[in-house]
Structure formats: C-alpha cells, structure tokens
Amino acid sequence: MTIHKALIAQRVAQEIQPGSLVNLGIGLPTLVAMYVAADANVFFHSENGVIGIGGFPEGMENHSLTNAGGGYVGAMPGAAAFDSAFSFGLIRGGHVDMTVLGGLQVDENGQLANWIIPGKMVPGMGGAMDLVSGAKQVIVAMTHTAMGKAKIVKKLKLPQTSSRCVDLIVTELAVIRPTKEGLILEELAPGVTYEEVVAATEAELIVHHPPSVMSLSCAASFQPSLLGK
Amino acid sequence: MGIGTPNRLLSELVRQGKSGLILIANDTARPGFGLGTLIDANAVTKCVVSHIGTNQKTQQQMIDQTLEVELVPQGTLAERIRSGGFGLGGVLTPTAVGTLAAEGKKTIEIDGETFLIERPLRADFALIKAQQSDYFGNLQYRLTAQNFNPLMAMAADTVIVEVDELLPVGCIPPDQVHTPGCLIDHIVSSGVFS
Numbered sequence: 025m026t027i028h029k030a031l032i033a034q035r036v037a038q039e040i041q042p043g044s045l046v047n048l049g050i051g052l053p054t055l056v057a058m059y060v061a062a063d064a065n066v067f068f069h070s071e072n073g074v075i076g077i078g079g080f081p082e083g084m085e086n087h088s089l090t091n092a093g094g095g096y097v098g099a100m101p102g103a104a105a106f107d108s109a110f111s112f113g114l115i116r117g118g119h120v121d122m123t124v125l126g127g128l129q130v131d132e133n134g135q136l137a138n139w140i141i142p143g144k145m146v147p148g149m150g151g152a153m154d155l156v157s158g159a160k161q162v163i164v165a166m167t168h169t170a171m172g173k174a175k176i177v178k179k180l181k182l183p184q185t186s187s188r189c190v191d192l193i194v195t196e197l198a199v200i201r202p203t204k205e206g207l208i209l210e211e212l213a214p215g216v217t218y219e220e221v222v223a224a225t226e227a228e229l230i231v232h233h234p235p236s237v238m239s240l241s242c243a244a245s246f247q248p249s250l251l252g253k
Numbered sequence: 254m255g256i257g258t259p260n261r262l263l264s265e266l267v268r269q270g271k272s273g274l275i276l277i278a279n280d281t282a283r284p285g286f287g288l289g290t291l292i293d294a295n296a297v298t299k300c301v302v303s304h305i306g307t308n309q310k311t312q313q314q315m316i317d318q319t320l321e322v323e324l325v326p327q328g329t330l331a332e333r334i335r336s337g338g339f340g341l342g343g344v345l346t347p348t349a350v351g352t353l354a355a356e357g358k359k360t361i362e363i364d365g366e367t368f369l370i371e372r373p374l375r376a377d378f379a380l381i382k383a384q385q386s387d388y389f390g391n392l393q394y395r396l397t398a399q400n401f402n403p404l405m406a407m408a409a410d411t412v413i414v415e416v417d418e419l420l421p422v423g424c425i426p427p428d429q430v431h432t433p434g435c436l437i438d439h440i441v442s443s444g445v446f447s
Contacts (some may be wrong), residue, residue, distance in 0.1 A: 072279075072397050086396065092441060105396040108331040109334075115328060116328055149304065149326050150280075150326075150338040151326070153329075154326050154348045155440075157347050158328075160388050186348075252399065
C-alpha cells in the first residue's frame with residue numbers, strides 16, 4: 025500500500041457514520057475498512073451477496089465466502105448472506121448508505137467514468153452502475169492524476185457510469201465536493217498547496233473559503249486484519 | 254467470482270468438447286478457473302455477463318471477434334434472470350439510464366423518473382451449484398456462493414445442480430430450503446465433501 029492510498033483511505037473513512045451500511049469497491053476503496061473503528065458498528069456490504077464482511081481470515085478461509093473481487097473474507101457476528109437479486113435490491117432500493125468507488129475520470133458536473141476505456145480496456149461495469157445510481161451517498165476515492173494526466177476534468181472524455189452525480193471526491197491532494205455551481209475545493213492534503221492542486225486538475229475549482237488542511241487524525245486504530253485479501 | 258460454480262459439470266462440458274455455447278453468468282472468472290475453463294476451451298460464442306475484467310482470454314476473444322460479449326450491469330443481470338424465471342415481461346430499472354449500456358433500449362417515465370426497460374433472460378439449461386441437496390432436490394446454498402444460483406434455478410428449461418452433500422429427504426427443514434426440489438431436474442455430486 026502506498027502512502028497516497030493510505031492517505032486517501034484514511035480520509036474517506038472519516039466520512040463513514042457509525043451504524044451505517046457501506047459498500048467498498050475493489051482496489052483502493054477496500055483499504056478504507058482498515059481505518060474504521062471496530063466499535064463504530066459499521067457494516068460492510070459486498071454486492072456479491074453479504075453484509076458484515078470481517079476481513080481476511082488468515083488460515084481460516086471459507087471457500088464459500090468472498091468479497092465482490094473473489095477474495096476470501098471473514099464475517100462479523102451479525103453478518104447476513106443472500107443472493108444477487110436481493111443484494112442489488114439493497115443497492116437500488118436505497119438501503120446502502122454509502123459506496124466508495126474508484127474512478128478513471130470525474131468532471132465538473134460531478135459525473136463519474138469508471139467502467140470502460142473504449143478501444144483499450146473493456147472490463148465491464150460489474151456492479152458500479154447500480155451502486156452509483158442507488159447508494160445514498162457516492163464517494164470517489166482515486167489518485168488525483170494518472171500517468172501525469174488530470175483525472176478531474178472539465179467534461180468526461182470516457183463514457184459515464186451513471187447520470188447521477190457523485191457526492192465527494194477524495195484524492196491524495198485534495199477533498200473536492202461536486203455541487204450545482206461546480207467543484208468546490210474544500211480541503212488540501214498536508215503539505216500540498218492550492219497551486220499544486222490547480223496544476224494537477226483540468227476542471228475549474230471553486231474556492232469559497234480558504235481550503236482547510238485534510239485532517240488525518242483517526243479515531244480508529246489501524247486494523248490490518250480488515251484488509252481482506 | 255468463481256464460487257458457487259459447478260466445476261465438475263463444467264469440466265464435463267469441456268471433456269465432451271462442447272462448443273457454440275451461449276453463457277449467462279456474472280463473469281468469466283479467470284483462465285484455468287471456474288467458468289474461465291469454458292473460455293479456455295473456446296466453448297463459448299456469446300456471453301451475457303457483468304464484467305470480464307478478470308479474464309484476459311475473454312477480452313482477447315472479444316477483440317478477435319470469436320466471442321460476442323454483452324455487458325449488463327450486475328443488478329440488471331440479476332433482475333433480467335429473475336424476471337425470466339418469474340414469468341414477467343422484463344423489469345424497469347433506473348440503473349444505466351443515460352449511459353452506453355442503455356443504447357438501443359427503450360425507456361419509460363413513471364412519476365417523473367426515467368427507467369430502462371430490460372428484457373427477461375432465460376436459458377435452455379441452468380448448471381448451478383449448491384452446498385446441500387436432499388433426494389428431492391431441495392437445495393441449500395452457502396454464504397456468498399448463493400449469488401445467481403437460486404435465480405437461474407427458476408430461469409431454465411432444464412436445471413442440473415451439483416452439490417457437495419446429498420442428504421436423505423427430511424434433513425433440510427422446510428423453512429431452510431432456498432430452492433425447492435420441484436425446480437431441479439438432475440442432481441450430480443461434486444465429488445468434494447466438506
């Protein structure tokens with residue numbers, strides 16, 4: 025895990041309310057679970073059909089219990105498992121409080137692209153379209169740029185995942201909130217300047233108040249056991 | 254991914270050299286594993302799946318145009334199968350409205366909200382996997398190995414289940430049965446006992 029990813033995961037974790045039901049996407053978003061306090065009563069949903077994922081059960085893998093990426097996970101006391109129609113009913117039905125997803129691009133309207141690069145990479149959307157359309161809150165956790173290119177752009181160049189806008193973007197440089205008036209720059213990562221963020225962003229950023237410094241003080245103790253595998 | 258898969262049935266399809274299959278599944282797992290073995294064997298000419306990101310061979314066959322891939326959002330795939338099995342004419346879903354995945358599909362407005370009209374999906378054969386079956390075919394699935402299995406059990410003309418444990422009738426309490434035996438045509442032991 026790089027420092028960048030750890031920082032993003034740690035900041036996203038602060039958005040998670042105690043007692044909520046949260047879906048974490050594959051990759052970087054999975055790391056968020058490590059920074060959520062064990063006593064916060066947060067349940068993690070995985071769209072293949074489980075609520076209450078409890079991390080990688082080192083040496084105790086159950087071959088019938090995986091996350092959406094097919095990795096073995098454990099289950100917390102109080103966990104529940106179900107079929108895929110029910111699982112996506114939870115998502116579309118608005119029963120999932122938050123989803124944290126990776127992104128290829130987000131634009132000034134807050135629209136997300138994360139499922140296809142036409143002609144180059146066609147992994148498919150999996151559950152992403154349902155999650156962005158259905159979860160009560162959508163957080164994009166991604167690196168600010170990819171190979172030097174801005175991922176926060178004026179207008180999506182890649183096909184959108186949903187017509188619904190995302191609620192928050194967290195990168196290793198900044199916290200940005202899409203609103204009707206545009207992208208509000210709310211926070212800067214420690215040691216990062218406004219100019220650096222602007223230089224790494226194609227989209228126009230709006231600043232109402234001087235951005236605060238991303239707080240990374242974490243109530244939760246670091247829980248590597250929640251990482252899954 | 255790759256669990257709740259009837260691996261013994263799949264290996265028999267490969268052994269018999271089946272080809273020209275149309276596959277309905279969430280994904281094609283990865284090469285050499287689960288449904289990936291059907292892709293390895295060039296047994297599939299079309300697949301209806303939600304993602305192929307974990308199987309480069311599927312992507313390669315799609316690029317080579319030997320395999321047609323219909324990508325469907327995962328929740329929509331589940332509901333298309335469910336509607337096929339439950340005798341409905343399809344489903345209305347807000348998922349994918351305004352995206353590439355909605356191209357060529359009809360939309361409908363209900364109370365001011367736009368929905369896609371998604372058609373039902375059915376198969377000639379459902380090859381499913383359960384943990385336990387009694388001799389009537391009453392099934393119990395385990396944990397996240399349920400996934401699409403109970404849905405497909407409703408949505409095919411012939412349903413073949415592969416099970417780890419075959420039990421005398423009466424061993425699964427009625428309210429613990431996930432899929433009733435009346436839906437099952439054939440039971441095959443997985444040969445894996447847990």
